[in-house]
Amino acid sequence: MNFLTYLINGISLGSVYAIIALGYTMVYGIAKMLNFAHGDVIMIGAYVVYLAINQAGLNPILAIIISIVICTILGITIERIAYKPLRGAASLAVLITAIGVSYFLQNFALLVFGANTKSFTSVITLSPIKLFDGRLSISVTTIVTVVVCILIMVGLTLFINKTKAGQAMLAVSEDKDAARLMGINVNATISLTFAIGSGLAAIAGVLFCSAYPTLTPYTGSMPGIKAFTAAVFGGIGSIPGALIGGILLGVIEILGRAYISSQLSDAIVFTVLIIVLLVKPTGILGKKINEKV
Numbered sequence: 001m002n003f004l005t006y007l008i009n010g011i012s013l014g015s016v017y018a019i020i021a022l023g024y025t026m027v028y029g030i031a032k033m034l035n036f037a038h039g040d041v042i043m044i045g046a047y048v049v050y051l052a053i054n055q056a057g058l059n060p061i062l063a064i065i066i067s068i069v070i071c072t073i074l075g076i077t078i079e080r081i082a083y084k085p086l087r088g089a090a091s092l093a094v095l096i097t098a099i100g101v102s103y104f105l106q107n108f109a110l111l112v113f114g115a116n117t118k119s120f121t122s123v124i125t126l127s128p129i130k131l132f133d134g135r136l137s138i139s140v141t142t143i144v145t146v147v148v149c150i151l152i153m154v155g156l157t158l159f160i161n162k163t164k165a166g167q168a169m170l171a172v173s174e175d176k177d178a179a180r181l182m183g184i185n186v187n188a189t190i191s192l193t194f195a196i197g198s199g200l201a202a203i204a205g206v207l208f209c210s211a212y213p214t215l216t217p218y219t220g221s222m223p224g225i226k227a228f229t230a231a232v233f234g235g236i237g238s239i240p241g242a243l244i245g246g247i248l249l250g251v252i253e254i255l256g257r258a259y260i261s262s263q264l265s266d267a268i269v270f271t272v273l274i275i276v277l278l279v280k281p282t283g284i285l286g287k288k289i290n291e292k293v
Contacts, residue, residue, distance in 0.1 A: 004136060006258045007251060012142040012211065014250020015149035019204040020227030021234070021242035022156065023197030029237035030173045030193045033091070036098040037078060038201060039224015040105035045071040045202030046209045046219060047113055050120055060123035067202040075198025076191050083194075084187065102221075109217035122210035145207045152200060153243050160239070165192060173237070222266075226253075229273050235283030244284055 023038045045067045052063035082101050086094050126140040160166035171179040172189045180186050208223055209215055226249060234245025249269055256268035276283070 002258075006254050008138055008142060010251030010254035011247055012145045012250070013254060014230075014247035015145045016204050016208045016211070016246075017223065017227045017230045017249050018149050018243045018246025019152055019200055019207070020223060021231040021246050022152070022239065023201055024228050024231040025234075025236050025238060025242045026169075026193050026197050028231070030169050031083070031190045033083065033094045034098060034228070035078075035083075035194075035197070036095070036224070036228070037082075037101035037105060038197065039220035039222075039227070040102050040109075041071050041074060041078075041198050041201040041220070042205035042208065042223060043109060043215075043217060043220035044074060044105060044205075046120065046205035046215050047109065047118075048202070049123070049206050050118055050209075050215055053121065053123070064123065064203070064206055067206065068199045071202035071205075072195045072199040075194040075201075078198075079191055079194040084190075087187075106217050106221075113217065115217065118215040120209040120213040120215045122213060123206060124210055139211075141207070141210050145211065148203065148207065149243070149246075152203070153239065156196075157239055165189070169193060226266075226269065229270065232283055233273055233276060235285035238283075238285040241283055241285035 020038065020042060023041075024035065027033060027035045027038075048067040048070050049060075049063045052058045052066055053060060056063075058066070078101055082097050083094065086097060122141055124139075124141045124144055128137045128139045129143070130137055160169055168179070168184045168189045169192070171182065171184055172186055176186050179189075204223075204227075205220065209219065227246065230245035230249040231242050232245070233249055234241030234243070252272055253265050253269050257265035260268060
């Protein structure tokens with residue numbers, strides 16, 4: 001039963017990584033840039049929910065909606081102020097800017113919320129489900145996390161494949177110049193991508209802090225890095241790849257923590273990533289891109 005418990009916990013953690021990884025994979029797939037401030041948007045979203053519930057006394061669902069709205073606006077603002085002026089700049093300049101935005105958000109949180117660790121109350125308060133005469137206990141948070149991840153993946157896939165905005169995203173990801181000539185507003189499409197990714201980050205932040213109930217200005221840093229790893233693992237730019245990479249990463253981390261060493265679990269995760277990239281550099285579902293020279 002212990003293995004089954006670890007496996008379920010790994011799938012739950014991996015589902016959170018998958019939701020976060022969507023932000024990375026969408027932005028990279030469409031804007032061809034890595035938004036390393038994405039993990040800190042998760043932290044801001046979690047703080048908004050914490051304040052809305054504990055300070056304002058709002059209903060958890062309303063608190064989550066407010067968090068999604070604020071993170072969506074934050075994502076659009078970051079894109080407009082920090083990234084849009086660098087649209088034609090070298091990738092290194094964009095990367096350094098993304099790191100700068102990340103540090104800015106962390107220090108902003110330090111000034112506003114303080115450095116003390118906050119105890120995050122789970123928004124899901126139902127009792128665990130007992131199976132096999134009580135030998136297996138599954139928290140409702142775990143079930144909700146997995147279900148929400150699947151719904152988001154299905155919804156996002158349908159949005160991209162069935163709507164005009166989604167088709168515009170696909171066109172921009174293939175060729176920005178050609179998309180512009182076809183009448184697509186490239187800047188608006190990229191802003192929409194940031195908005196969706198940041199809104200999903202708020203959901204991921206709530207789910208992550210509900211499972212691991214502590215909150216600091218650095219809460220989003222490691223999950224953000226691991227989610228980026230999951231995106232690369234599954235094939236960055238691929239939505240199904242983000243799901244597969246996230247869940248595999250979560251399972252590897254939890255099993256490594258349980259059976260090998262809790263202190264080496266992060267090292268195990270990144271070692272597996274290195275091995276996968278040595279065998280298949282594009283990731284599990286990534287496609288090789290041939291560049292014209």
